[in-house]
Amino acid sequence: MLAEVLGSPRSVVTSPVSGRGYWRRVLPVLVLLACVTRAPSFVRPLWNPDEGYLAIQARMLAAGGRLYETVVDRKPPFVPWLYEAAFALCGSDSLTSVRVLAVLAQLSTAVLLASLARRRWGGAAGRTAGVLYLLASIGLNPEDAQAATFEVFMLPCTAAAMWCADRRRWGAAGLAVACACLTKQTGGAVLVPVVWQLWRYGLSRTGLVRLGVGMALPVLCAALLTDPSGFLFWTVTGSAAYASFTGSELHVLFRGLINTAILAVACAGLIPPVVRVLRIARTGAAELWLWLASSVLAVMLGFHFFGHYYLQLIPPVALLATAALQILPRDRLATALFTSACCCTLFLAWGLLAPRPELAHAERVAEALGHRTDPGDRVLVWGMHPETYWLADRRPASRFLTAGLLTNYSGGRDGPQVGEKYAVAGAWPAFREEMTTHPPALVVDDSQGRPYAPDRVPSLRRLLAADYEEAGAVDGAVLYVRTP
Template sequence: MRDQHPPAADAPAAPTLTPERPAPAGLSAPPAQLPPPRTAPVPRPHRPAPGRPAAPRTRGLAPWLRLLPGLALVACATRLPSFRLPLWNPDEGFLATQARLLADGGTLYLDVVDRKPPLLPWLYEGAFTLWGDTSLTPVRVFAVLAQLATAVLVASLARRRWGSAAGRTAGLLHLLLCVGLNPEDTQAAAFAVFLLPATVAALWCADRRHWGAAGAAVATAFLVKQTGAVVLLPVLLLWWRAGGGRELGRLALGAALPVLAAALVTDPAGFLFWTVTGSGSYASFSGSVPHVLARALVNAALLAAASTALLLPLARAGRGPAELRLWLGASALAVATGLHFFGHYYLQLVPPLALLAARALHRAPAATRAGALRATGALAAVFVLWGLLAPRPDTDHAVRLAQTVRVLTAPGERVLVWTMHPETYWLAGRPPASRYLTAGLLTNHSGGRSGADVGEPYAVPGTWQVFRAETAADPPRLLVDDSRGGDWSPRHLPTLRALIADRYRPAGTVDGARLYVLRDR
């Protein structure tokens, strides 16, 4: 029998009776537990999911009404540099040129091609249709909303596990860490930013066992960028831990239907080729190992620098929930896919990293948590300042080149810009002479690798035949060689070299780019 201690003299306990016998006078007893009737089912005790300790949280809309204005303010502040320049990187230029062609009646994967899924070109097209095609301001507003939506979902995931305070921390950390790379990677309204809401939504739905919606979110992530599909791995882990079963059918159906619909709306064969089977040369490794390794380490170091104040709490917190660790590992796999290691690839790591860091800070003393948040905010401010002040010579060159193209051509006249920066078409307001907007598809040249096999034999199969037909049927009025002596310049490409020699004459240079105008016949 357990020893029973008398109550304090100033607080005598009232005797509590049990069904069997009364408690002895002067002694306290635990509250009685009446056995339920035999006919009533015994309720199962609530047990938090593994890795999810119980935490108090306030229900209703009130916490979100307090949280949303703060997150919205931070989202606007961290993405303020994105409105500074007409373009931040070639992805924005590619999407803008694609969208203009689609808005004029073109069909994706037929009239204009890319190795990316269709969702983001359609978003750009919709923005151009509603607000005009001369500015990227509308899609940059959408990018702010995408980051805000991601932060809210991250906060909701953390709040469900560790309480309201951890939710606020996780949402804030996501926004602060998302600027912790080169501004051209974080401020562009491109694939990486719009990928994040769908990936977090997939985990959010799976965490609540909404399997059909989770599958649709996985499909949405894939339709923004192929590597978004890796979020399926932690979703499957949550499904398995929930007991598996027939819900897998709803998950699969939710993932398959949006992808099938996108293929049917475009060109099914073209969709399959350009998003999956035709990207082998891009995703395979070739080129200089030191160049690839240096790019990977520099971008990893930048993100680590932005996370400096969180590294020690993360190390002390131990292993996090299995689904978050798997999510972080799957995102790292997405970063490494193709061995390009562009900085914007690393943004996929931020949501799981923010959640794990929020868990670590939730377990740390309040002073440690406050200090880590202040330091992370100060580091984010440095990256934002970098974005506001850093020069962009590539953008300046594209603007000057576009001005010259407008002078030498009339509206509606087709031009061919042999470049890896297709924003010249959009800035000049001239339609491209080929469905291939960059030289990469025709040469295998890539900005993310150095020393790769480059040339006509390494092009995407069938592209040169199409290119010859396009330029023979309706030759471009102006041809711009913007390779500036690279290994993908016309002097290394017999077909393009012969086209220039046979039909064009020199018309000057702009910052090293050579211009040729069509000879009068």
């Protein structure tokens, strides 16, 4: 029985008659759940610095900036382009447009998972997979789960890759894998279960070529639309120091354990059925286990363990739980749904009620920037809160929107590998040229004693000493104005 339920990719084939009207009944439920679970995302102007980084990147691109040249980040181009397009249509004063897109992304992921489950185990399993996924999808710190950032837009691409592979549409599967990679590099982890399915169905030259071409074309187009060498550097070769495990090991590991525990609470309704089935037998749909295993490795890659990394684990866990529930007594399904609903309610309340002190700090600094500068002035915020530029509606004086790119202070790392010499290759010459060509009217030192403070960064310290004078402080951030 277990092999029939978990082992075959199409154990239950729904007939056209039994499937008539299926999505007409299921879609409204999934739409409602997607809207409810993402409701907290609309209650705050920003959830985390990544949203601020993307927002100001989009403004710079709209003003004529070029990605990987005058607008830089370690991420692929899809989400910055998505923000730019949303701002072009709806304006850049609010993130409501991209929040709506995030709702659609989560809904699309749920629909694809429901379709996968329905094809394998029947209509009831499809409903179960979609509902369980959405209930668990916000099961992290709200700043990780509710933000409209890379992982949220990556998930429908990974689910689409599995959906296409399940139907032997190898060209489309390759395209979906490429879209996942162009959203975030770790989205490429879904290639492992896709290749497994290609081999399982009978490895053919045609299928392999279609998969390879489907993957290569979007990546090649993205490289050509930006700067090919810059694209390669910023998305692949230029992040060695960032991905290093050295520095603040205990702090990073503690963060990983905390986020694992939080996600385990969110998946309290999903994990017990899977564990129960594992006690019966250790067999199952290998591609689902490979999807989960490759996603775990993707979360670990880089040794940062941010909470939003863990979103990648939820789709395969939801499908595995759905598979397990097919062979367990019916009351287990009710228990799983009830437990997941209760946990979802807990995280909803957290998202709606939890304070955001970092946002309040960025808003106070942004207000000071607005008062002390004119709309056309360039400013430099030396810190880890790029959202300050967006909140103040001021143009950054540098392409480097955080001090992390110039000091390797990243992911809470504050150990020995933080400093000017650990910056992204070529960053400091470019930064000095920017400060000379377009000197900022105001510099905000928002380091507050952290390892990237100006007294530990000689080039910045010399710049401030030569051309700027202290003009006050706001909420711990020191303001410097340019001397006549």
